Amino acid sequence: MKKLIIILLLPLQLFSATIYVSTTGNDVTGTGVIGNPYASLYKASTIAKKAGDIIYINRGTYTVASSVSISSGVSVQGADSSNTILNSTVSGRYIATINFSSRSLTNGNQSVSGLKIDGGLTTYAAIWSSKRNNMNIHGCTFKNMGSYGVIFDNTASGVYSTGNEVYNNQFQNCAGDFFTGRNHFAYGALAISKQSGMRIHGNLINEDLGRKGYGIKFSQNGDNRGLKIYSNTIITAKNIDLPGISSWSFGIELWYENGLEIYKNRVHGSVDINTVTKGAYAFGADIYDNIIGRDVLGATVETGITLEGKWDDVHIRNNQVKNVSVGMTINKTLSDTMRNLYIYRNTFTNLGIVEKTRKYACWGIRFTSSCFTNVVDNVQILNNVFSANLSCTRMWGIQLPNQGHSTNVIVRNNIIQGFRWPIYCSTDAGSGVTIDTLSVENNIYYNNYLANAIEYTNLAPRHSIIQNNSITNPLFVSASEYRLQSRSAARNAGLNVGLPYKGASPDIGAFDFDPPASVNGNRIRIKPRYNKRLPISIPHKRVKP
Numbered sequence: 001m002k003k004l005i006i007i008l009l010l011p012l013q014l015f016s017a018t019i020y021v022s023t024t025g026n027d028v029t030g031t032g033v034i035g036n037p038y039a040s041l042y043k044a045s046t047i048a049k050k051a052g053d054i055i056y057i058n059r060g061t062y063t064v065a066s067s068v069s070i071s072s073g074v075s076v077q078g079a080d081s082s083n084t085i086l087n088s089t090v091s092g093r094y095i096a097t098i099n100f101s102s103r104s105l106t107n108g109n110q111s112v113s114g115l116k117i118d119g120g121l122t123t124y125a126a127i128w129s130s131k132r133n134n135m136n137i138h139g140c141t142f143k144n145m146g147s148y149g150v151i152f153d154n155t156a157s158g159v160y161s162t163g164n165e166v167y168n169n170q171f172q173n174c175a176g177d178f179f180t181g182r183n184h185f186a187y188g189a190l191a192i193s194k195q196s197g198m199r200i201h202g203n204l205i206n207e208d209l210g211r212k213g214y215g216i217k218f219s220q221n222g223d224n225r226g227l228k229i230y231s232n233t234i235i236t237a238k239n240i241d242l243p244g245i246s247s248w249s250f251g252i253e254l255w256y257e258n259g260l261e262i263y264k265n266r267v268h269g270s271v272d273i274n275t276v277t278k279g280a281y282a283f284g285a286d287i288y289d290n291i292i293g294r295d296v297l298g299a300t301v302e303t304g305i306t307l308e309g310k311w312d313d314v315h316i317r318n319n320q321v322k323n324v325s326v327g328m329t330i331n332k333t334l335s336d337t338m339r340n341l342y343i344y345r346n347t348f349t350n351l352g353i354v355e356k357t358r359k360y361a362c363w364g365i366r367f368t369s370s371c372f373t374n375v376v377d378n379v380q381i382l383n384n385v386f387s388a389n390l391s392c393t394r395m396w397g398i399q400l401p402n403q404g405h406s407t408n409v410i411v412r413n414n415i416i417q418g419f420r421w422p423i424y425c426s427t428d429a430g431s432g433v434t435i436d437t438l439s440v441e442n443n444i445y446y447n448n449y450l451a452n453a454i455e456y457t458n459l460a461p462r463h464s465i466i467q468n469n470s471i472t473n474p475l476f477v478s479a480s481e482y483r484l485q486s487r488s489a490a491r492n493a494g495l496n497v498g499l500p501y502k503g504a505s506p507d508i509g510a511f512d513f514d515p516p517a518s519v520n521g522n523r524i525r526i527k528p529r530y531n532k533r534l535p536i537s538i539p540h541k542r543v544k545p
Contacts, residue, residue, distance in 0.1 A: 016052030023060035059083040078114030088123040096128035108132035119145035134163035149174030160196035175213020184247040188217025215251040222255035236269035241300035260285040275309035294323040344382040352389030364397040374404030388418035396424035413494035417446040426457035438464035
């Protein structure tokens with residue numbers, strides 16, 4: 001039996017090899033072995049062709065003047081990303097420093113690690129993987145690329161790339177930007193399309209280093225399935241906020257997604273999702289446990305989360321959205337049917353803009369539309385906190401859908417403070433917009449300066465229940481801590497909407513009251529909020545008023 005095992009292992013040992021590259025190597029006389037390495041990645045790539053081969057690049061600084069193509073099954077490994085540096089002078093549109101490309105969908109079974117690639121602001125992209133499965137990029141640094149840091153795409157018809165992963169990398173100033181007329185556009189540090197089950201996690205993406213590029217962005221219309229983006233830090237520059245200029249500051253911008261998850265990220269900027277549906281997944285998108293927005297309030301108009309196009313079964317839960325002018329925007333321009341939007345247990349706080357004379361710059365949730373023939377069904381806004389910065393010109397806390405014909409709109413157990421009106425129900429005169437079956441119950445309004453009541457303009461909902469909404473100070477722990485004091489009127493004052501709670505009845509607001517523990521009579525840190533994900537059967541069940 002031992003002899004048989006040795007015989008079976010011999011082919012792998014014979015056919016895979018490690019090809020070495022060193023600054024002291026030679027592409028003419030070198031043989032690629034550890035004691036006689038090559039001098040360039042290009043030379044090594046012409047030798048490493050077999051599945052399981054590794055190109056190992058020793059510490060040092062190398063110049064890469066032309067694009068290098070890596071065969072499927074071959075991995076590229078640098079000694080470490082601090083000291084293994086590829087200075088790319090590769091030029092030309094759509095040309096990357098290192099190219100992993102196949103003519104048809106291929107199992108790459110390969111990785112890139114331990115490299116720093118610097119594009120000198122001219123090279124189009126550091127790495128481009130096209131129509132490859134099972135490829136991962138980790139432990140690398142990408143810096144100063146002309147347009148993109150890393151691209152994963154797939155132009156093969158009817159199939160998706162699978163098993164790809166990007167983790168524990170640093171992207172620094174990799175995304176370019178440009179103007180077309182007065183419209184500003186940007187590339188992304190990481191661009192993806194037609195990926196199934198891709199994982200993006202543990203990366204630091206800093207695009208606030210002189211340009212205004214995006215963090216993670218779709219390419220070729222996106223169209224990803226089961227994408228997970230988690231535990232990343234993404235920093236983008238603030239958008240260009242000048243009259244007549246269209247500009248955004250997207251940390252994440254994705255189009256045409258099924259089964260999308262975005263969680264536990266710190267996004268210094270905005271998250272934009274355009275057209276998301278369930279497909280074969282249990283939900284269209286689940287965005288949770290993120291911190292989105294700036295560390296301090298700025299002077300430009302920015303939105304925390306934007307939902308565009310068609311949507312189906314979207315969950316926005318347990319996020320902190322702060323120091324932006326609009327907590328969340330739901331935008332629709334084309335006629336379609338949208339259903340099942342659940343916004344719960346989020347805090348949207350210190351909303352506004354430091355430019356005190358700027359008008360119309362503070363919303364909690366804003367619905368916008370230039371199309372009034374849409375159908376919107378089952379929007380649930382539950383147990384959130386909406387808090388405006390009192391020094392700016394404020395609008396409303398929650399705008400009800402004004403995007404055509406809406407049914408089953410539910411607003412319960414929210415705290416809304418500091419706006420012009422807590423809830424705004426409005427449309428253009430003669431638009432034909434309707435809302436049928438509206439429930440606004442057990443919310444707290446406080447310090448909304450025109451009225452602590454719903455404002456109606458050209459829109460009178462049918463079959464509505466408006467009851468048990470109170471005007472009172474919710475008594476938060478502090479101006480920046482949105483948990484409840486023990487004597488808050490929000491305690492045990494909510495409706496049971498399917499979210500877990502600890503008291504006799506649900507609390508109003510984003511946090512179920514949890515008294516501070518004590519050790520030897522000294523108060524200690526308040527426990528984190530209860531963060532169990534709702535069973536999928538509960539939020540998908542329509543709640544009737």
